[in-house]
Structure formats: C-alpha cells, structure tokens
Amino acid sequence: MKILVTTAIFPPDIGGPATYVPTMAGELVKRGHKITVVTLSDRLDHGDRSYNFPVLRIRRGLFKPLRFFLTVLRILREGRSARVLYVNGLFLESVAANFILRKPMVQKIVGDWAWERSTNKGWVKDSFDDFQTRRHGLKVELLKTLRTFYARRAHKMIVASHYFARHVAGWGVPEEKITVISNAVEAPAPSSLTGNESIRVPLSTSFNVVTVSRLVPWKHVDELIEAVAHCEGAGLVIIGDGPERGRLGELVHSHKLANRVYFAGSRNREETFSLMAACDLFVLNSSHETFSHVVLEAMSVGLPVVARAIGPIPDLVRDGENGVLIAREGNGQLSESLRRLIGSPKERERLSYEGQETAKAYGCEVMVGKTEHILSVCAY
Numbered sequence: 001m002k003i004l005v006t007t008a009i010f011p012p013d014i015g016g017p018a019t020y021v022p023t024m025a026g027e028l029v030k031r032g033h034k035i036t037v038v039t040l041s042d043r044l045d046h047g048d049r050s051y052n053f054p055v056l057r058i059r060r061g062l063f064k065p066l067r068f069f070l071t072v073l074r075i076l077r078e079g080r081s082a083r084v085l086y087v088n089g090l091f092l093e094s095v096a097a098n099f100i101l102r103k104p105m106v107q108k109i110v111g112d113w114a115w116e117r118s119t120n121k122g123w124v125k126d127s128f129d130d131f132q133t134r135r136h137g138l139k140v141e142l143l144k145t146l147r148t149f150y151a152r153r154a155h156k157m158i159v160a161s162h163y164f165a166r167h168v169a170g171w172g173v174p175e176e177k178i179t180v181i182s183n184a185v186e187a188p189a190p191s192s193l194t195g196n197e198s199i200r201v202p203l204s205t206s207f208n209v210v211t212v213s214r215l216v217p218w219k220h221v222d223e224l225i226e227a228v229a230h231c232e233g234a235g236l237v238i239i240g241d242g243p244e245r246g247r248l249g250e251l252v253h254s255h256k257l258a259n260r261v262y263f264a265g266s267r268n269r270e271e272t273f274s275l276m277a278a279c280d281l282f283v284l285n286s287s288h289e290t291f292s293h294v295v296l297e298a299m300s301v302g303l304p305v306v307a308r309a310i311g312p313i314p315d316l317v318r319d320g321e322n323g324v325l326i327a328r329e330g331n332g333q334l335s336e337s338l339r340r341l342i343g344s345p346k347e348r349e350r351l352s353y354e355g356q357e358t359a360k361a362y363g364c365e366v367m368v369g370k371t372e373h374i375l376s377v378c379a380y
Contacts, residue, residue, distance in 0.1 A: 001033050001034070001083045001084070001375070001376065001379055002033070002034040002035075002036075002081055002082045002083050003028065003033055003034070003035050003036075003082060003083065003084055003085075003086050003375060004036050004038065004075070004078050004079045004082035004084075004085050004086070005021060005024075005025055005035060005036065005037045005038070005086045005087075005088060006037075006038045006039070006075060006085065006086070006087050006088060006089060006090040006093070006094050007021045007037065007038075007039045007040075007088040007089040007090065008039070008040050008088075008089030008090055009039070009040070009089065010022065010037065010039040010040075010041065010055065010057075011046075011268055011269065012046070012266060012267075012268050013041075013042075013266065014212070014214075014239070014240055014266050014267065014268075014272065015214060016110050016183070016291075016293050016294075017088050017089055017110065019269065019293055019297075020088065020108075020183060020293070021037065021039075021088050022037075022051060023184075023186065023364065024367075024368060024371060025037055025051070025053050026051065026052055026053065027364065027368040028368065028371075028372060028375075029052045029053050030052075031368070031372060033372075034053075035053040036053065036054050036056065036078050036082070037051075037053060037054070037055045037056065038056045038058070038071070038074050038075055038078060038090070039055065039056070039057055039058070039089075039090075040057070040058055040059075040060040040067075040071075040089075040090070041057035041058065041059065041060055042059075042060050042061065043057075043059075044057050044059060056074060056078065058070055058071050058074060068092075068093060068096075071090055071093040072093050072096050072097045075090070075093060075094055075097035075098075075101075076097045076100060076101060079097060079098070079101045079103055080101065082103060083103075083104075083379040084103060084104045084105070084106060084375050084378055084379040085098060085101070085103050085104070085105045085106070086106050086108070086375060087105060087106065087107045087108070087154070088107075088108045091107065091109075091113070091150040091151075092146065092150050094150075095149070095150045095153045098153070104155050104156075104378040104379050105153065105154055105155050105156075105378075106154065106155065106156045106157070106158060106374055106375055106378050107150075107151065107154035107156075107157050107158070108157075108158040108159070109151065109157060109158075109159055109164075109168060110159075110160060110164075110290050110291065111288075111290055112128065112131070112132075112147065112167070113143070113147050114131075114140070114143035114144045114146070114147040115128055115131045115132075115288075116216070117143055118131070118136070118139075118140045118143060119216070119217055119218060120216060120217070120243060123136070123137070123139060123140050124136060124140060127287060127288070128167075128218075128287075128288040128311075129167075132167055132170055147171065148171045148172055151168065151171050151172075151173050152171070152172055152173055154173070154177065155177070155378050156177055156179065156374050156377070156378045157173055157177050157178045157179065158178075158179050158180075158181050158371065158374060159178060159179075159180055159181075159290065159291075160180070160181065160182055160183050160290055160291030160312070161180060161182070161290055161291045161311070161312035161315065162180055162312075163290070163311045163312045163315075164290035164291070164311070164312070165178050165180050179370075179374055181367055181370045181371055181374075182291065182362060182367065183291050183293045183296070183362065183367065184296075184362045184363055184364040184366065184367035184368075185293065185296035185297050185299075185300050185359050185362050185364075186300075186364050199267075199271045199274050199275055200278065201235070201237055201262060201275060201278045201279065202262055203235040203237070203259070203260065203262050204235075204259070205233060205234060205235030205260055206233055207231075207233060207234045207235070207280050207281075207342050208234070208235040208236070208237055208278070208279040208280055208281075209224070209228055209231075209234060209235070209236050209237070209279065209280070209281045209282075209283055209338065210236070210237040210238075210239065210275065210276050210279035210281070210282055210283075210298075210303070211224055211236070211237075211238055211239070211240075211282065211283050211284065211285065212239040212240055212272060212276065212282075212294045212297075212298075213239075213240045213284070213286065213294070214240050214241070214242040215238075215240055215241055215242030215243065215244040215245050215248060216242050216243060216244060217244060218286060218287050218288045219244075219285065219286045220285040220286065220287060221238060221244065221248055221285065222244075222247070222248060222251055223285055223334060224236065224283055224285045224334065225248065225251055225252060225255065225257065225261060226251075226255070226335075227334040227335035227338055228257070228260065228261070228335075228338065229255045229257055229260075230335045230339070231335065231338050231339055231342060234260070234338065234342060235260045235261065235262070236257075236260065236261045236262070237262050237264055237275055237278075237279055238261065238262070238263050238264060239264045239265075239266075239267055239272055239275055239276075240264075240265075240266060241265050241266045245263070248263075249263065272297075273297070273301060276297070276298060276301050276303060277301045277302070277303075279303065280303070280304075280342075280348070281303060281304050281305075281306065281338070281341060281342075281348065282295075282298035282303040282304070282305050282306070283305075283306045283307070283334070283338075284298075284305070284306075284307040284308070284313070285307075285308060285334060286307075286308060286310065287308060287310055287328065288310065288311065289310060289311050289312065289313060290311060290312065291312050292307070292312070292313060292316065295307060295313070295316050295317065295323075296316065296358075296359050296362050297359075298355070299322070299323075299355030299356055299358055299359040300356065300359040302352045302355070302356055303352065303355070304323065304324070304341060304347075304348045304351035304352050304355065305317055305322075305323035305324070305351070305355055306323065306324045306325075306326065306334070306337050306338065306341070307323065307324075307325060307326070308325070308326055308327070308328050309325040309326065309327065309328050310328045313325070316358065321354055322351060322354035322355045322357070322358045323351055323354075323355060324337050324341065324351070
C-alpha cells in the first residue's frame, strides 16, 4: 500500500512529530508499504539517504501564501498514486489538496494548533483546558474555526491519550472516528550514548538537570531556570529552540547563571539522547501536554523524571514510584523537588530503574501495528 505522509517538522527539527514520523515511516516500509514524506524544512540540502523512504522538503521560510500553494501542489502530485494520506502536520494544506484527490485521510493530532498559535502570539493567557470552552476575540475564534474545519475532514483520527481524545471530540469529531494509540519509545543502544566529544555537556557543575522542549511559554522553562538557581552547584542543559530563546537568555544573564546553564539548541535524535544521558535528572515543567514522548525517552536512558501533574502525564509518571509529580500550578514545588533529589542518590537510582521498566512497556511494535491497522481499514 502506498501512503503519503505529511508533517510540518522532520529531523533535524525536534519535537514529537519529528521523532514519530521517521520512526513510523521506516517501520511501515519494513512491513512492505511504500512511503513518501512531504515536510517543511529550514534548508533543502539535508542528507536524507539514510531513510528507507523519500523525503520531499519545502522551504519553511517562503512567503506563506506561496508556501501554502506549493505545498498543496506537492501533496496533489504525490497523493495521486497514494492509497491513503497520513497527515501528521500541514493539515490545512492536506485538506485543501484532498478536495481534489478525494483520498481516505487519517490524521494524527498531537495538539491544538489554535491554542498554541494564540498563546505564542500573546492573544490569550488561557490554560489549554480553559481555551477549549471560552469565547475569544475574532482572530482567535477564526483559528478555532480553521482547526475544527480540518479536524472534521479526517476519515479517521489518531491521538496519543484519552485525555486529548475527549478534547478532540469536543471539536465535533465523532467519537467513532477517534482512536487512541500511545506513542512508543525506542531506547538507544548504550554504546551510541558515549564517545562523541562534540556533544559533551560544557558545564563544570557536579549535578546537571536537563529538559528537552520547544522554547514556548507553556513549557515554563523560565521557572525551571529559577528553580535551578536555588539549587547550589546544579547545572541546567536546555535542548531545543523557539521564540522564548532570547527572553530565557536574558533571564540566565540576570541571575548570573551563564556558567551553570547551557543552551544546547536544536539537536538530532542521537545528540539529544547523548546529552540527556550525560545528565542526572530530567524535568518537564510544561503546563500542557497531550502525550509526552520525551518523558519516555528520558526514562529509557535511565534519568529520574520530575514533571507537572497535567493532562496525560500522571498516566506515565506515578508520583514516588517511577518519577516525581509536582502540582499543575507549580506552586514552588519544583525547586524543592530538585533539591531533595539532588541530595538523594538512592531515590534517584530507584526512580531510574522503575522509569526504565515503564519505558519498556511502550514498545514500537504495538504502536506500528495499531497504526497500520487504522491506515489499512481507512484505505480499503
């Protein structure tokens, strides 16, 4: 079966879809399917020969109306011979193209584009949950309308948690169209985590905390920086980039933490895993997640995890068993939890072991098999 996969981010970009799409596409090829990926990209000269499927990149920095038009054309061209469209991003472009293609379309949605964009623009201060039910100004309501428009055009919808499935149903997507398939994590070989001097943590601190995320407001990396500032001798490695980078840099400077905080920027999967493995503790201080792939990745490399008790996170992190949960509002618990774990190597060791056991339960084989089934049912 030929499947056209669309996504807005793909390696070397980081983020859930950038991890998920190459894994899923590669595994589907191994099962005998023919996959083509269409994606946006900052550059077009990436070496994509390592993938067992073609990757067609469209420059992200193009004038947006032109980019939209070219993306629709590319989806039309590649979609003609596809049995099914598997849409992981470029939702509006895919829906527009499919008005002509009229192909079965499966969408995998990992977040609310309307809420993310409105938050990044500073148009709303709502939590994710509050945003779903409140009325807003014209610009925000237009984004909500577009989000609902493309979501309702899916023949089948895949989401990663029951928590998010309830919200998607609230957009008017029939529940019978929605399937929950948890994301998987594939632990890297221990030998791949060491030996590259260029990706060592350039901090002299004896204990290092790491976080991996887009630098956007709801990830609350600023609060993590301030929490680490109150943990004497601790360092912080921040992997990722985004619109908050400048402000976070100023915060580090104002707290005189330049020698204790390392902005690693966007990294590929191998580099990210290696940097994580070189640290002692992982923190996800986000106030919104629909599923957290990176929590499972942190667990898989043996890092104790501290995270906010929001959305589906308590389904992954059981407080005191395989990680530490803090209140969804933060309430100053983060620095307290960090100080306690820094001073408790035995507790970190126990959480590390239990976290690794948790990650093993989220195997790739199950995720791929369930997804393949949905794609096949939709296509035929």
